[in-house]
Amino acid sequence: MKTEINNINVLIIIPCFNEEASIYKLLLEIKGVKIPNVILHALPVNDCSTDKTTNEIERATSVYLDLTVNLGIGGAVQSGYHFAQLHQYDIAVQLDGDGQHPVSELSKLLTPLIQNECDVVIGSRFIHKEGFQSSSLRRFGINYFKRLNQFLLGIKITDSTSGYRAINTKALKLVCDYYPDEYPEPEAIILFHMNGLKIREVPVEMKERQGGVSSISSFRSLYYMIKVTLGILFIYFRIKFYGKRSTL
Amino acid sequence: MENVVPYKIQILSIIGALAFMFFIFRLIAKGKLREEYSIIWIICTVVLLVFSFWRNGLDILAKLLGVYYAPALVFLAAIFAIIIFLVHLSVVNSKQHEQIKKLTQEMAILKSKVLGDEKKDNV
Numbered sequence: 001m002k003t004e005i006n007n008i009n010v011l012i013i014i015p016c017f018n019e020e021a022s023i024y025k026l027l028l029e030i031k032g033v034k035i036p037n038v039i040l041h042a043l044p045v046n047d048c049s050t051d052k053t054t055n056e057i058e059r060a061t062s063v064y065l066d067l068t069v070n071l072g073i074g075g076a077v078q079s080g081y082h083f084a085q086l087h088q089y090d091i092a093v094q095l096d097g098d099g100q101h102p103v104s105e106l107s108k109l110l111t112p113l114i115q116n117e118c119d120v121v122i123g124s125r126f127i128h129k130e131g132f133q134s135s136s137l138r139r140f141g142i143n144y145f146k147r148l149n150q151f152l153l154g155i156k157i158t159d160s161t162s163g164y165r166a167i168n169t170k171a172l173k174l175v176c177d178y179y180p181d182e183y184p185e186p187e188a189i190i191l192f193h194m195n196g197l198k199i200r201e202v203p204v205e206m207k208e209r210q211g212g213v214s215s216i217s218s219f220r221s222l223y224y225m226i227k228v229t230l231g232i233l234f235i236y237f238r239i240k241f242y243g244k245r246s247t248l
Numbered sequence: 249m250e251n252v253v254p255y256k257i258q259i260l261s262i263i264g265a266l267a268f269m270f271f272i273f274r275l276i277a278k279g280k281l282r283e284e285y286s287i288i289w290i291i292c293t294v295v296l297l298v299f300s301f302w303r304n305g306l307d308i309l310a311k312l313l314g315v316y317y318a319p320a321l322v323f324l325a326a327i328f329a330i331i332i333f334l335v336h337l338s339v340v341n342s343k344q345h346e347q348i349k350k351l352t353q354e355m356a357i358l359k360s361k362v363l364g365d366e367k368k369d370n371v
Contacts, residue, residue, distance in 0.1 A: 063360060064360060071352055086357065
């Protein structure tokens with residue numbers, strides 16, 4: 001996959017579940033992005049969509065992953081991470097398929113990694129409070145996770161549910177080993193930090209979703225909070241007492 | 249307290265235990281039950297059989313453990329065994345979940361590779 005030695009290979013993993021409305025446009029948009037010394041490849045991961053997502057993806061690119069069994073967002077993203085590791089990409093980016101994450105802000109996420117300043121970069125919509133700020137319920141949840149992270153890790157992450165993030169090869173090795181299935185983002189922060197990786201947040205302006213349905217509807221938000229809290233606590237104690245997750 | 253268990257129920261319980269054992273063995277023989285899961289069921293049937301033949305066993309055991317009402321011991325033991333087995337099943341389930349995930353991911357990556365190779369051949 002490597003073409004030139006000095007160039008940095010970046011894989012953009014796009015988990016898709018019923019994103020027929022937005023995925024084609026998004027893939028074209030990524031093709032149009034030019035960042036000096038960076039080679040971008042998009043990798044849509046179709047997680048058993050029931051609509052025309054597959055056709056829309058094929059219209060734009062021939063490189064994609066098609067999951068036979070629905071794995072949920074975590075499993076879908078992780079298969080992208082495996083792909084990145086297999087093909088020796090330098091940086092893996094996660095970007096949602098619904099068009100919420102602006103492709104134009106990509107270089108902001110990549111720069112700290114390219115300059116070796118940290119291992120994980122998270123795009124946060126709450127640093128400058130610009131763009132789409134999401135519902136008050138969701139904001140409450142994000143605030144809650146911010147406090148929980150601060151309590152457990154002593155670091156401040158303003159947008160721990162943000163799925164717009166870039167990781168380097170060190171972090172890639174970790175997430176290939178273990179990545180949560182459902183709502184993986186807040187848990188992954190614990191995983192990164194407790195394994196000694198440096199996390200940085202950069203401000204990004206997010207848009208309202210272009211299509212599809214969020215994996216977090218208000219009906220399930222309580223379940224979400226409980227599940228993620230448990231996940232965070234479990235992974236915290238697991239790493240604290242067992243060092244690493246024993247392979248099942 | 250001796251001989252509170254009438255013969256009728258003893259014969260019934262022996263028949264029941266034997267039928268259960270036969271059922272388990274048939275499942276194993278047909279390959280519908282893996283040996284590792286069958287062990288616990290075989291132990292269960294053996295315990296059932298022992299207590300069907302040894303009629304005072306339950307009372308003796310209950311007295312030994314300080315349980316006043318002997319049948320309560322049966323329920324306690326049974327519920328305990330069921331819970332343990334359910335946890336075991338959850339563990340097995342989680343393991344399989346992880347295995348299916350790995351298989352799906354590997355397959356997706358292989359599929360994309362095969363598709364890519366086919367396209368290269370056609371050019």
